[in-house]
Amino acid sequence: IFELYLNYAQWGKNIFGCEAASQFYFKKSSKDLNRMEAARLAAVLAMPSKLTPFHKTMFMNKRISTIATNLYYHKTIDAEAYFGMTGTIPPSKDSTSVPVERTRRQDSAERTSF
Structure with missing residues (x-):
């Protein structure tokens, strides 16, 4: 399943699959x-329509840090x-805890809970 995902995931505008992204x-x-x-x-997968591997933003740095x-x-x-x-x-x-990325749903629920 993971291999299929990597081969079909979007990595940018009209860029599908990790091999195509690597070449591009x-x-x-x-x-x-x-x-x-x-x-x-890998960091681009979070927002492939808005990011490239060359973006130098706090978001990209945080993603790379999480991956590392x-x-x-x-x-x-x-x-x-x-x-x-x-x-x-x-x-x-x-x-004993391993870093886990949060989902938008979790973040949203925490912001709206009282």
Whole structure:
């Protein structure tokens, strides 16, 4: 299912699939992307009609940080790779909670609850 999603997801105007996005934005195959390029593409999925991997906004930085933190917690990257992606020291693994992205529905419900 995840592979199907990556092959059909929208990554920008008339850009569908991670390979097409990789070719369009980075002029190379998705298998040749470095960690930061891959994280930037993943971050775009949140709002593909409004973002590109080259947007330098707080939102993009937060998305990339969340992606890097999840990769670090799941031992996909080490502390050095985390620092390379975020420019910060990774969070302590002593915590039992893994960062989870919030949904708009959760955020909206919290703002309207009394």
